[in-house]
Amino acid sequence: MKKHEVPQDNDGLREGKQLDLYYAVDENGNYVTVPSCGWAPKNAAILQAWAVIREKVEEARQQVLQGKLSPIAYYMEKNIMDVKLLASYIGLPKWKVRRHLKFSGFTKLDEIVLRRYADIFSIPVEALTNFRERPENK
Numbered sequence: 001m002k003k004h005e006v007p008q009d010n011d012g013l014r015e016g017k018q019l020d021l022y023y024a025v026d027e028n029g030n031y032v033t034v035p036s037c038g039w040a041p042k043n044a045a046i047l048q049a050w051a052v053i054r055e056k057v058e059e060a061r062q063q064v065l066q067g068k069l070s071p072i073a074y075y076m077e078k079n080i081m082d083v084k085l086l087a088s089y090i091g092l093p094k095w096k097v098r099r100h101l102k103f104s105g106f107t108k109l110d111e112i113v114l115r116r117y118a119d120i121f122s123i124p125v126e127a128l129t130n131f132r133e134r135p136e137n138k
Contacts, residue, residue, distance in 0.1 A: 001025070003032060007039035053080060064131055070106030071131040072097075075121040089120050 003024040020036040060077040063069040076086050087097040090113075099105035100117075109117075111125070118125045131137055 003027070003034055006034040006036050008037055009040040009043060010037040053077075061137065064103075065137060067103050070101055070103050071128045072106060072117055073101045074131070075117075075123065075128070076101070079121055086120070090116050 001022070001024045003026045006022045006024050020038060020042075022034050022036050023031050024034045026032045057074070057077045060069060060074040064071050064074045072086075076082075081089075083094050083097050083101070087094045090097065100109060100113075114125050114128055118128055121127075127134065
């Protein structure tokens with residue numbers, strides 16, 4: 001691809017930031033790096049992926065509010081984690097993390113484990129223990 005052919009499809013996804021770096025051929029036939037603000041098909045795929053993530057986060061939030069899941073499940077989805085990753089961060093077996101995702105397992109957690117989860121999610125412990133009372137969840 002020639003330097004002037006590098007895609008510059010700015011759809012506002014990156015708010016003016018040029019995050020992609022492409023290799024292209026300049027006028028002298030040398031490879032150079034060229035910043036790009038995006039390429040329409042790639043930007044569309046990213047927007048679709050974020051829409052799916054937002055949908056999963058909202059679904060988890062609703063299940064927490066209904067008492068089907070624990071707040072840990074919501075923050076796990078919000079931080080784009082799965083059980084394996086969360087278990088590795090918190091240093092617990094996956095089966096224990098799965099138990100903590102259920103509301104019944106969550107209610108049995110002590111302050112130390114709650115603090116570990118809160119630290120991983122970079123939230124206060126109260127965000128886990130008072131999930132339903134938080135203004136954004138009413």
